[in-house]
Amino acid sequence: MAELSALEQEVGQLIIDALNLEEISVADIDPEAALFRDGLGLDSIDALELALAISRQYGFQLRSDDQSNAEIFASLRALSVHVAQHRAA
Amino acid sequence: MKSELLPLLRHHDSDAPFIWRQGQAISRARFLAQARQLAARLPEAGAAINLCEDRYHFLLAFVALALRGQVNLLPPDRAPHTLAMLAEAHPGSYALVDAPLAGMAFVQLTVSPDTLPSISDAPSAPLIPADQTVATVFTSGSTGHSQPNHKSWAELYQGAMLNLAALGLHEADGTLLATVPAQHMYGLELSVLLPLLSGLAVEAGRPFFPADLQHALSILPEPRWLISTPLHLRSCLRAEMVWPPLAGIVSATAPLDPDLATQLEQWFGCPLHEIYGSSETGAIATRRTAEGQAWQLHAGLVLQADGDAAWRVSGGHLAAPVRLNDRLAQTPDGCFRLLGRERDLIKIAGKRASLADLNRQLLAVPGVVDGSFVPPEEAEPSRLQAVVVAPGMTARAVLDALQLRIDAAFLPRPLHLVEKLPRNPTGKLHREVLCGFIASLK
Numbered sequence: 106m107a108e109l110s111a112l113e114q115e116v117g118q119l120i121i122d123a124l125n126l127e128e129i130s131v132a133d134i135d136p137e138a139a140l141f142r143d144g145l146g147l148d149s150i151d152a153l154e155l156a157l158a159i160s161r162q163y164g165f166q167l168r169s170d171d172q173s174n175a176e177i178f179a180s181l182r183a184l185s186v187h188v189a190q191h192r193a194a
Numbered sequence: 195m196k197s198e199l200l201p202l203l204r205h206h207d208s209d210a211p212f213i214w215r216q217g218q219a220i221s222r223a224r225f226l227a228q229a230r231q232l233a234a235r236l237p238e239a240g241a242a243i244n245l246c247e248d249r250y251h252f253l254l255a256f257v258a259l260a261l262r263g264q265v266n267l268l269p270p271d272r273a274p275h276t277l278a279m280l281a282e283a284h285p286g287s288y289a290l291v292d293a294p295l296a297g298m299a300f301v302q303l304t305v306s307p308d309t310l311p312s313i314s315d316a317p318s319a320p321l322i323p324a325d326q327t328v329a330t331v332f333t334s335g336s337t338g339h340s341q342p343n344h345k346s347w348a349e350l351y352q353g354a355m356l357n358l359a360a361l362g363l364h365e366a367d368g369t370l371l372a373t374v375p376a377q378h379m380y381g382l383e384l385s386v387l388l389p390l391l392s393g394l395a396v397e398a399g400r401p402f403f404p405a406d407l408q409h410a411l412s413i414l415p416e417p418r419w420l421i422s423t424p425l426h427l428r429s430c431l432r433a434e435m436v437w438p439p440l441a442g443i444v445s446a447t448a449p450l451d452p453d454l455a456t457q458l459e460q461w462f463g464c465p466l467h468e469i470y471g472s473s474e475t476g477a478i479a480t481r482r483t484a485e486g487q488a489w490q491l492h493a494g495l496v497l498q499a500d501g502d503a504a505w506r507v508s509g510g511h512l513a514a515p516v517r518l519n520d521r522l523a524q525t526p527d528g529c530f531r532l533l534g535r536e537r538d539l540i541k542i543a544g545k546r547a548s549l550a551d552l553n554r555q556l557l558a559v560p561g562v563v564d565g566s567f568v569p570p571e572e573a574e575p576s577r578l579q580a581v582v583v584a585p586g587m588t589a590r591a592v593l594d595a596l597q598l599r600i601d602a603a604f605l606p607r608p609l610h611l612v613e614k615l616p617r618n619p620t621g622k623l624h625r626e627v628l629c630g631f632i633a634s635l636k
Binding site for chain 1: 401402403404405406408409425426429432433435542543576602603605
């Protein structure tokens with residue numbers, strides 16, 4: 106499995122904490138696997154919960170019109186890139 | 195007796211905006227001309243699956259199908275299994291889509307307004323027979339065993355009139371923004387039928403994140419109404435953003451906590467009305483939740499006791515009495531209170547499922563020998579759990595197979611793989627035993 110960057114570790118832990126995924130640890134998340142459907146099997150309730158956690162921790166609101174949800178949540182890696190690009194300085 | 199005719203859309207002011215899309219208005223006249231052209235291009239069939247998520251596309255497909263006398267099949271979810279079963283049950287049917295879905299066996303036609311040139315003449319509003327079946331909606335959000343509900347135009351039309359009256363919107367000419375899919379009864383009634391049959395215009399998009407809603411509302415003309423669900427409204431409140439002025443909020447799919455309703459009214463500075471209904475009945479009652487828990491039945495509807503603790507509703511837009519799935523108590527002033535759902539029904543994120551159906555789907559997964567969802571304590575749990583016997587399979591593999599069959603909201607989290615279920619000698623699984631069994635796994 107690919108190495109996780111520091112931000113990927115952090116976003117991965119945020120996902121686990123925000124969504125109460127007690128059974129897994131950050132090390133279990135494949136950074137390239139889909140977060141929704143195939144990978145962690147997350148859905149729209151989780152997407153809203155995650156959007157809130159991200160806005161609190163990184164100071165920006167997720168929008169699905171600049172980029173589709175599918176792209177933002179494509180994987181832990183994609184989500185981390187999105188956070189890196191949009192987080193408040 | 196010759197069937198009565200009813201208008202398919204209100205057409206008093208044909209130049210008035212009917213649909214808004216990112217700040218651009220589409221007038222009623224232009225919409226109708228495009229719907230007529232789309233109707234002329236549709237193949238011969240009895241019914242078509244209207245899968246459009248964009249409300250402009252959905253409305254074009256909805257009206258075009260009605261003009262051709264074809265039924266709008268509105269699937270409860272987009273699981274490939276659900277769509278395949280729906281197509282199979284309607285031989286010769288096809289689907290109308292925003293963009294083709296991969297891996298589907300049925301014919302898909304893309305609804306694209308750009309290919310439907312706008313004709314300048316303003317033909318009169320079309321009339322269709324009141325008894326024509328215009329749409330089929332489905333009860334359960336979970337499985338292929340959901341029950342179809344056939345909706346005549348008379349029922350939908352009269353239901354829309356009752357909704358407009360109950361919400362005080364019959365003379366309104368504002369705008370609607372909806373977070374709910376048009377394929378569900380609530381979304382169909384509030385975001386499709388209301389604009390068709392009133393002076394209200396609707397935004398084409400289906401915003402998802404709070405920031406999407408905020409942006410979409412900010413570019414809609416006032417007065418604006420938000421059509422949403424407790425799930426989305428709660429997330430809007432928690433996002434602590436500044437909202438453009440709203441004229442009103444409508445919520446349905448699950449009862450809203452009164453404290454939350456009060457907070458929403460304060461934060462958005464507008465009244466919040468809840469709607470009570472079901473796929474079988476459509477909307478039948480409203481309440482201003484911040485002011486009281488009792489529901490006011492729509493005008494002309496009547497509740498009647500139906501045996502032990504069950505109720506039927508009749509009158510109004512309903513052609514025949516319908517049995518309700520909720521337990522309720524009538525109040526002396528003709529209102530009612532909800533007492534809770536029947537045991538087998540559960541709701542997650544506004545989607546309804548039957549535990550028996552979910553268990554049938556689980557047991558139908560190849561490799562699953564035995565298994566059961568755990569009946570939740572609450573009628574509206576946040577997630578379900580399941581225990582499954584599937585030798586040689588991982589939990590992931592069972593979930594992958596299951597998500598082809600049921601809506602993602604009902605996927606068990608967690609799914610416990612076990613060697614044997616704690617069935618009693620007659621093969622029954624008691625909830626208490628099952629819960630104790632799960633506790634012992636941890």
